[in-house]
Amino acid sequence: MPMLPPATPGMSLADVDTPALLVDLDAFERNLKRMADAVAKAGVRLRPHAKTHKSPIIGHKQVALGAVGLCCQKVSEAAAMVEGGIRDVLVSNEVIGARKLDRLAALSRQARVIACVDSPLGVEQLAAAAARHGAQVDVIVEIDVGASRCGVAPGQPAVALAQAIAREKHLRFTGLQAYQGRAQHLRTIEERRAAIDEAIARTKTTVSALKAAGLSCDIVGGAGTGTFELEAASGVYNELQAGSYIFMDADYARNKGASGGAFDTFEHALFVYATVMSMTDPARAVIDAGLKTFAFDSGPPIAPDFAGAIYERPSDEHGSLNLSQSNTRPGLGDKVRLIPGHCDPTVNLHDWYVGIRGMSGASPVVESVWPVAARGGVF
Amino acid sequence: MPMLPPATPGMSLADVDTPALLVDLDAFERNLKRMADAVAKAGVRLRPHAKTHKSPIIGHKQVALGAVGLCCQKVSEAAAMVEGGIRDVLVSNEVIGARKLDRLAALSRQARVIACVDSPLGVEQLAAAAARHGAQVDVIVEIDVGASRCGVAPGQPAVALAQAIAREKHLRFTGLQAYQGRAQHLRTIEERRAAIDEAIARTKTTVSALKAAGLSCDIVGGAGTGTFELEAASGVYNELQAGSYIFMDADYARNKGASGGAFDTFEHALFVYATVMSMTDPARAVIDAGLKTFAFDSGPPIAPDFAGAIYERPSDEHGSLNLSQSNTRPGLGDKVRLIPGHCDPTVNLHDWYVGIRGMSGASPVVESVWPVAARGGVF
Numbered sequence: 001m002p003m004l005p006p007a008t009p010g011m012s013l014a015d016v017d018t019p020a021l022l023v024d025l026d027a028f029e030r031n032l033k034r035m036a037d038a039v040a041k042a043g044v045r046l047r048p049h050a051k052t053h054k055s056p057i058i059g060h061k062q063v064a065l066g067a068v069g070l071c072c073q074k075v076s077e078a079a080a081m082v083e084g085g086i087r088d089v090l091v092s093n094e095v096i097g098a099r100k101l102d103r104l105a106a107l108s109r110q111a112r113v114i115a116c117v118d119s120p121l122g123v124e125q126l127a128a129a130a131a132r133h134g135a136q137v138d139v140i141v142e143i144d145v146g147a148s149r150c151g152v153a154p155g156q157p158a159v160a161l162a163q164a165i166a167r168e169k170h171l172r173f174t175g176l177q178a179y180q181g182r183a184q185h186l187r188t189i190e191e192r193r194a195a196i197d198e199a200i201a202r203t204k205t206t207v208s209a210l211k212a213a214g215l216s217c218d219i220v221g222g223a224g225t226g227t228f229e230l231e232a233a234s235g236v237y238n239e240l241q242a243g244s245y246i247f248m249d250a251d252y253a254r255n256k257g258a259s260g261g262a263f264d265t266f267e268h269a270l271f272v273y274a275t276v277m278s279m280t281d282p283a284r285a286v287i288d289a290g291l292k293t294f295a296f297d298s299g300p301p302i303a304p305d306f307a308g309a310i311y312e313r314p315s316d317e318h319g320s321l322n323l324s325q326s327n328t329r330p331g332l333g334d335k336v337r338l339i340p341g342h343c344d345p346t347v348n349l350h351d352w353y354v355g356i357r358g359m360s361g362a363s364p365v366v367e368s369v370w371p372v373a374a375r376g377g378v379f
Numbered sequence: 380m381p382m383l384p385p386a387t388p389g390m391s392l393a394d395v396d397t398p399a400l401l402v403d404l405d406a407f408e409r410n411l412k413r414m415a416d417a418v419a420k421a422g423v424r425l426r427p428h429a430k431t432h433k434s435p436i437i438g439h440k441q442v443a444l445g446a447v448g449l450c451c452q453k454v455s456e457a458a459a460m461v462e463g464g465i466r467d468v469l470v471s472n473e474v475i476g477a478r479k480l481d482r483l484a485a486l487s488r489q490a491r492v493i494a495c496v497d498s499p500l501g502v503e504q505l506a507a508a509a510a511r512h513g514a515q516v517d518v519i520v521e522i523d524v525g526a527s528r529c530g531v532a533p534g535q536p537a538v539a540l541a542q543a544i545a546r547e548k549h550l551r552f553t554g555l556q557a558y559q560g561r562a563q564h565l566r567t568i569e570e571r572r573a574a575i576d577e578a579i580a581r582t583k584t585t586v587s588a589l590k591a592a593g594l595s596c597d598i599v600g601g602a603g604t605g606t607f608e609l610e611a612a613s614g615v616y617n618e619l620q621a622g623s624y625i626f627m628d629a630d631y632a633r634n635k636g637a638s639g640g641a642f643d644t645f646e647h648a649l650f651v652y653a654t655v656m657s658m659t660d661p662a663r664a665v666i667d668a669g670l671k672t673f674a675f676d677s678g679p680p681i682a683p684d685f686a687g688a689i690y691e692r693p694s695d696e697h698g699s700l701n702l703s704q705s706n707t708r709p710g711l712g713d714k715v716r717l718i719p720g721h722c723d724p725t726v727n728l729h730d731w732y733v734g735i736r737g738m739s740g741a742s743p744v745v746e747s748v749w750p751v752a753a754r755g756g757v758f
Contacts, residue, residue, distance in 0.1 A: 002381070002755065003455055003755045003756055003757075003758060004455070004758070006758060015478075017476070017478045017479065017758050018476070018758070019757050019758070051695055051696065073695060073696040074667075074696060076382055076383070093656070093667075093696060093697075094656040094657045094665075095656065096654055096655070096656040096667075096711065096712050097396070097397070097654055097656075097712065099394075099396045100396065118657050118659060119657070119658070119659070119711055121711050121712060125712075144659065148660075148663075149657070149665060149692070149694075149697060149699065150656075150657035150659065150665055150697070151657075151659065152659055153659075181694060275475055275476055276475070277472070277473040277474065277475040277476075277529075278473045278497050278498070278528070278529035278530075279498070280497060280498070280523065280529065280530065280531055280532075281527075284527075286473075286528060286529055288453075288472075288475075288757070289757070291674060291676050291721075291723075291724040292723075292724055292727045292755075292757055293757050295670060296675070296676055297670050297675055297693065313528070314676065315528075315560060316430055316452060316723050316724060317430065317452040317453060317472060317757065318472075318528060318529070320528065332475065332498055332500050333475050333476065333500060333504075342670075344670075344671075344695050345670040345671055345695060348671045348728070349727070349728075349755070349757075350755065350757075351755050375755075376381065376382045376671075376728065376729065376730050376754075377382055378382075378398050378667075378668070378671055378672050378696065378728075378729075379382060379383070379385060379396050379397070379398070
């Protein structure tokens with residue numbers, strides 16, 4: 001059922017079929033290295049989020065550079081990572097329902113799987129599943145550090161839940177999930193710092209209250225690509241869960257960096273390759289990439305090779321490049337690169353990564369074709 | 380690589396894993412029948428669009444009720460339909476590039492495949508591919524009937540392109556593609572009628588100009604779920620390409636019908652089933668279905684079983700049901716049905732349809748589990 005791949009290794013970029021998900025391998029590898037260096041320097045662990053890439057191949061590259069394991073958002077995603085050889089996976093999201101929890105508990109017989117809870121019902125269901133499978137599952141408590149989504153309140157409510165975990169024979173209290181998702185795309189460093197300062201305060205309070213109750217946190221996890229330097233320097237977070245840094249999307253590029261300039265710690269390494277398939281008006285190039293090729297929740301894609309071109313009017317399989325403000329214009333049949341607005345849900349639309357070596361050189365070539373192994377892993 | 384299915388036939392609805400794409404089979408079958416009856420009464424042909432369902436299983440049901448074949452939007456989608464046993468497929472979209480055209484021409488050796496062009500380059504590339512494969516390909520010319528996306532201008536430009544097709548030994552001029560996509564979601568019948576009157580006028584002009592040049596149109600195709608009655612009554616369109624009527628999404632339900640009341644010709648037959656996996660605030664149910672489960676281009680999903688509930692704040696794998704205005708509230712662990720904002724790109728996110736019999740009765744049960752065979756078919 002997966003689609004035939006749009007390329008084969010050795011092919012030149014120009015011959016890749018479209019729409020295709022391209023990885024600029026040189027930029028991607030530099031991004032991997034920059035994050036590995038940053039966490040090593042800060043003295044914290046990296047557990048990158050696999051919801052970005054959904055690929056054990058990429059996960060192994062992260063582990064090779066020092067990551068302690070991966071985060072996943074769903075059990076089916078975790079299964080794809082474990083089956084692909086990743087030995088330590090944290091499901092950073094509440095799992096409710098016997099079917100999913102049976103799968104999680106069974107998976108924990110094959111690798112370390114860390115589960116996340118924010119309710120007594122979650123503890124009860126997870127303990128029952130672990131018992132059914134004779135498994136011992138590590139569990140973290142999610143606290144609300146300001147995003148008002150999931151997570152119990154910091155302090156005593158978190159302690160009560162941790163104690164409920166500690167009482168279960170098949171569960172082991174392992175720490176806290178303290179991710180501030182809303183902070184990631186606040187545009188200025190000052191806004192992000194204010195949000196993360198609040199998250200740090202709530203997390204510190206909770207770690208202290210747990211300590212007073214005789215419970216220690218092996219994992220205090222959180223952080224994303226937009227804020228990881230703040231959590232890394234906090235003295236309380238010890239595992240960073242950033243994911244998007246490997247690819248950098250158009251929306252993250254709208255953040256400002258620490259000095260107020262561009263957020264350029266990481267490079268754009270993910271592109272969609274598309275073909276101009278209709279051009280009855282010279283100011284409008286219609287391309288073969290629309291709602292089924294890009295996620296639009298964080299804005300349209302950007303065409304970096306045509307300054308002034310604006311992607312607009314997406315429909316299922318069409319998008320229009322408005323070229324009225326662009327001095328350089330593609331022609332009918334030309335292939336164009338686009339930077340997705342939001343990388344994670346865009347990757348999830350594709351079956352294959354096409355890895356390009358020498359993207360910015362004279363002869364870019366296909367080096368690898370990797371499956372997006374956990375694509376569709378919403379269970 | 381496809382995900383394990385979320386259900387098995389015979390299971391009760393309540394046991395289906397989430398998020399899952401549910402089809403209310405009773406409503407779906409009534410929708411199929413209503414459209415079949417409407418086109419039979421109008422004396423036109425139906426060639427439903429498979430970009431909605433991407434399933435030859437559903438396509439065969441449409442053909443069994445009289446459809447002459449299917450439309451597809453991409454060659455890979457057409458391949459999935461032909462390989463699934465559909466014998467007559469129209470690719471209602473320009474195909475540019477040797478690799479795709481080789482696939483199209485090769486496919487036309489196995490079934491009738493009708494291609495669509497709007498440029499001399501398109502004709503030239505298609506003719507070359509057909510010659511390489513010793514194929515004879517039926518070709519239609521797309522004209523711009525008011526959507527300003529693809530298509531040559533009506534009248535003489537279309538005639539010139541049709542003549543270019545007719546000169547090619549391996550191509551056969553077969554008619555016109557005249558779809559007015561922008562008209563489908565205009566909210567009132569008056570607005571839709573004005574747009575389609577214009578489309579009909581442009582199409583009539585072109586059919587006459589072709590006739591004067593000695594070229595006849597076997598196919599004059601277009602129409603969608605929002606306007607099909609207008610094209611059916613036009614006297615010029617002879618094939619309707621509606622797709623969404625089988626499922627009806629939340630956005631089509633915002634259209635007004637002919638009498639100014641609700642557009643209720645078709646029933647909602649497609650739902651996403653989701654689980655409340657976090658509920659730390661009684662006015663906010665966090666569900667396991669976000670950007671990777673729904674397309675949001677036409678608005679958020681609707682929760683029909685909880686009046687006043689508002690789906691908001693989607694992230695990759697979370698959505699929040701704001702329950703502050705809702706008197707009935709789901710609890711933690713409950714499963715809820717949601718009607719997608721836009722059916723086509725939502726279906727494209729899933730690997731499986733779970734067909735439910737007796738959805739509105741006391742004991743809804745899983746009757747079928749069908750693959751979304753052409754999911755990801757963007758090539």
